[in-house]
Amino acid sequence: MAADQWKTAFLQVCLHSDFQPLTELLSQDHQSSGINEASIDWEGVFLTPLFVASLLRLEDQLPQLVAAGADPNVHCFYAGLFCSPLHGAALRGDATVVEALLAAGGDLFAEAEASAVDGEEETLAHTLMGLHALHVLVAKDIYSEEVYRLLMRRGLRLSSCCLQRRGGEIPGLLLPRLLGNQHATEDRLDVLLREEVQLIIRSAGLAHELNEFLEVVSALRRDHDVAYRCARDIDFPIAEPEPESSQSSGRNEEPPTALLFAAQAGRCEAVRLLLYAGADATRSMRRALAVDDRRMMVLQAQAVQLAVLRSDLVMVEQLLFFDISPDLTCSAKVFGSGGPDRDQEPCEEWTGLSLLHLVVLSRSFDLVEPLKQMGCRLEAMAQQHLPDGTVTQAMALTRNVNSHSSRSSL
Structure with a gap:
């Protein structure tokens, strides 16, 4: 047999x-x-x-x-x-x-x-x-x-x-x-849900999967007192907090929300669905950006600023539609070649960096004219703070703003 x-x-x-x-x-x-x-x-x-x-x-x-x-x-x-x-x-x-x-x-x-x-x-x-x-x-x-x-x-x-x-x-x-x-248990599965949200945002069937997830979360929030953080707050952290020494310049920052993760990943549809679900577009996360071969800038950026740094005009338009101010600014710290690790002090700090300043930093000059039409002001000034106490005002662009030869004062 x-x-x-x-x-x-x-x-x-x-x-x-x-x-x-x-x-x-x-x-x-x-x-x-x-x-x-x-x-x-x-x-x-x-x-x-x-x-x-x-x-x-x-x-x-x-x-x-x-x-x-x-x-x-x-x-x-x-x-x-x-x-x-x-x-x-x-x-x-x-x-x-x-x-x-x-x-x-x-x-x-x-x-x-x-x-x-x-x-x-x-x-x-x-x-x-x-x-x-x-x-x-x-x-x-x-x-x-x-x-x-x-x-x-x-x-x-x-x-x-x-x-x-x-x-x-x-x-x-x-x-x-x-x-x-x-x-x-719910507490244990809650840890895994952070990865599930990331996987959904990255997935090919993003819209369908994210819609289903948001509907389930909404029902849990409405009908059950569950332990899942996503049911209490759509802006729950979806990643482990970074070690304090990693690009934090001494600060213990919050990990990204689903909206920030989607903006960073360039997932425009996910950004739209999360905004309609009530995600807070004013939350921010760290974003490292190479200034040149010798310097690294670490910004505290909101979703629309992440979209500008990615040269994602569609996402920028979408976020500004949800009442994000075109005059929004952020701050940043610049570090030398060693980067922000090992408790290195910044060699300069910036405040008041407008969306147009970020256009220059990311060399996304195609966004200049559209951002002007959305209400971004060319005359917006950022401030450079040096360790010796010197403060310098800087416009994003000084002339030829309609061409790729636009000059920056950054």
């Missing part, structure tokens, strides 16, 4: 590290070898050969099984779920096997379904369906950060919804609360 042959081969691997029987089976015609039948009695459940191989961490044999005809997406009953080998590997916290299964053709978006043992009282956990691998981890109260981050980077989202068998959707972010989790 094929199932007995497969089980014997896998036991030889487990007990004696003998791969010969498995190799011989893999060389046979898969149509007669039961390679896609859930017939191997393994740990009290019936599994396919590829499912067993994934549980045994035989990642090198997974491609051979697929080449021999194994389907990496055949579902089996395992751990109270009707699920794929990918779900099983995730439940065991095995990132290496998860990677191998995905490389072998495993479906990242494969859906699992919970099942109840006969005679067991049915709870919410038994009625869940439409569970991708992240949902399964949360539903089973398993927190394996490495596997979570891997699945998120591949495209799964904690914020997406699963289903109930009796009807209705449940946001994945509500599962810890509804199931009384002790390990995969």
Whole structure:
């Protein structure tokens, strides 16, 4: 019987590290070898050969099984779920096997379904369906950060919804609360949500994914007292704070918000959606800019200033439409070739840097005329402060403002 042959081969691997029987089976015609039948009695459940191989961490044999005809997406009953080998590997916290299964053709978006043992009282956990691998981890109260981050980077989202068998959707972010989790808790998932927001903003399907995320967050804010910071404040930090010595010139700065991250990444659609969701366009972050080969300027910049530094006229227009003043200014510190690390003191400081000053600093002279039309003033003055107490006034442009030969007094 094929199932007995497969089980014997896998036991030889487990007990004696003998791969010969498995190799011989893999060389046979898969149509007669039961390679896609859930017939191997393994740990009290019936599994396919590829499912067993994934549980045994035989990642090198997974491609051979697929080449021999194994389907990496055949579902089996395992751990109270009707699920794929990918779900099983995730439940065991095995990132290496998860990677191998995905490389072998495993479906990242494969859906699992919970099942109840006969005679067991049915709870919410038994009625869940439409569970991708992240949902399964949360539903089973398993927190394996490495596997979570891997699945998120591949495209799964904690914020997406699963289903109930009796009807209705449940946001994945509500599962810890509804199931009384002790390990995969809201506090732990909250840390991962920072990366999820970054991944969504960078994704190809940005508008759809970000809209879904913002809708889920809005519902959580309205209907539930959850621990997720994004439900309390759309401007929650989405990155770890930088070390105090890193480009901070001695100050412990706040990490960027989603809006600042989107502006820095040049994701105009994300900026628009976040602004409509209520994001604060006056928040700021540090931005380092090379002045020349010997000097580095570190600015405290808002979203519109980041857009100017990126020469992103569409984003600038969008932000100014949301009542950002065209007279907005920022400050900056300039450091020598050693940069702002190692507690180096700045060699000069600037205040009152207008959007047009930033145009000159970023050499984005094509933005001069559009910014003038949006209300930016050529006569705006910035102040240069030197260590000896000298203060110098500086206009952004002195003449020929309509050409690339515009002269700067910076």
